[in-house]
Amino acid sequence: xxxxxxxxxxxxxxxxxxxxxxxxxxxxxxxxxxxxxxxxxxxxxxxxxxxxxxxxxxxxxxxxxxxxxxxxxxxxxxxxxxxxxxxxxxxxxxxxxxxxxxxxxxxxxxxxxxxx
Numbered sequence: 825x826x827x828x829x830x831x832x833x834x835x836x837x838x839x840x841x842x843x844x845x846x847x848x849x850x851x852x853x854x855x856x857x858x859x860x861x862x863x864x865x866x867x868x869x870x871x872x873x874x875x876x877x878x879x880x881x882x883x884x885x886x887x888x889x890x891x892x893x894x895x896x897x898x899x900x901x902x903x904x905x906x907x908x909x910x911x912x913x914x915x916x917x918x919x920x921x922x923x924x925x926x927x928x929x930x931x932x933x934x935x936x937x938x939x940x
Contacts (some may be wrong), residue, residue: 826850826929828919833934836909844904846931848920857922858895858902862915862936869918873904886912911940 832844844860873883873893877891881893882912892905902919 826852826912826926828921828929828931830917830919830931830934833917833936833940834844834938838910838938838940840909841894841905841907842909842932842936843906844917844919845901845935846903846921847899847901847923848929852900852921852923852929854924854926855897855900856886856924857920858900859920860893860902861918861920862913863918863933864912867915872917875902906936909936909938911938914938 827849829847829849830846834843834914850906856877857874860872862872863869865887871884872887873891875893875895877897889909895902916932916933916935921929
């Protein structure tokens with residue numbers, strides 16, 4: 825079965841940067857929006873950033889000016905460039921792709937830790 829595979833997570837110090845990537849393990853057609861969500865320990869999963877097939881982006885207020893989402897439609901790959909990381913960014917980050925035929929497809933998550 826097709827899966828989204830995330831990479832790039834890890835532990836970084838506050839103020840540093842990290843870049844996450846996400847790509848399907850197989851062929852997926854009809855992907856529209858792609859996005860990144862995160863879930864802090866004990867918290868709800870929340871939207872971090874989303875990008876449409878045409879490149880329109882939306883960001884959570886907490887990450888505006890620090891994070892940048894981008895995608896390559898030919899590869900169905902989405903990235904999240906995270907700069908000026910803060911302890912509050914510590915969470916499991918999930919990639920999501922929305923497909924008309926398959927519905928929402930989620931990655932398994934990658935841990936981002938920013939110690940205080």
